[in-house]
Amino acid sequence: MQRLRDLPKFMSRRCHCAGTPTSTTNGNYSMNICGCLAHVAPDHTSAAARVMKDTQGVEIHAETEDGRFxxxxEDTPSRLASEIIMDLHQIPGVISLTLTYHHFEDPADAHPQPDAPSPTPSRRPTQ
Structure with a gap:
């Protein structure tokens, strides 16, 4: 459990993908990082890990012998993190996948511009 409590510090020090900005529909760049705990059936761990590692926007930081990852x-230029998480649920052998940490930054929020038009309510990438 302590390892999960240290996840935010761990990610900020060692995550290769954390902090990669993605473009929003209003042209700004944002950072959307989701820390998840996945539990995979023991006889599917190798195959599930391979699929996760091959998925753009996904990075495995730790794995236990009993199938926890x-x-x-994070968001990619073409997909939201939430969509990727839903796809991870569909990997054969995945028993559960829970969101344990979430961080979102929008640089536009850091510097308010009272005269700027309101951004669209959706951050979903446009096709």
Missing amino acids: VVVV
């Missing part, structure tokens, strides 16, 4: 998911 600490996974970081």
Whole structure:
């Protein structure tokens, strides 16, 4: 359990994908980072790990012998982290995948511009 409590510090020090900005519909860049705990059936761990590692926006940070994975998911230019997380649920052998940490930054929020038009309510990438 202590390892999960240290996840935010761990990600900020060692995550290769954390902090990669993605473009929003209003042209700004944002950072959406999701820390997840995945539990995979023991006889599917190798195959599930391979699929996760091959998925853009996903990075495995830790794995236990009993099939638990600490996974970081972030938005990509073409997909939201939430969509990627839903796909991870569909990997054969995945018993559960829970969101344990979430961080979102929008640089536009850091510097308010009272005269700027309101951004669209959706951050979903446009096709």
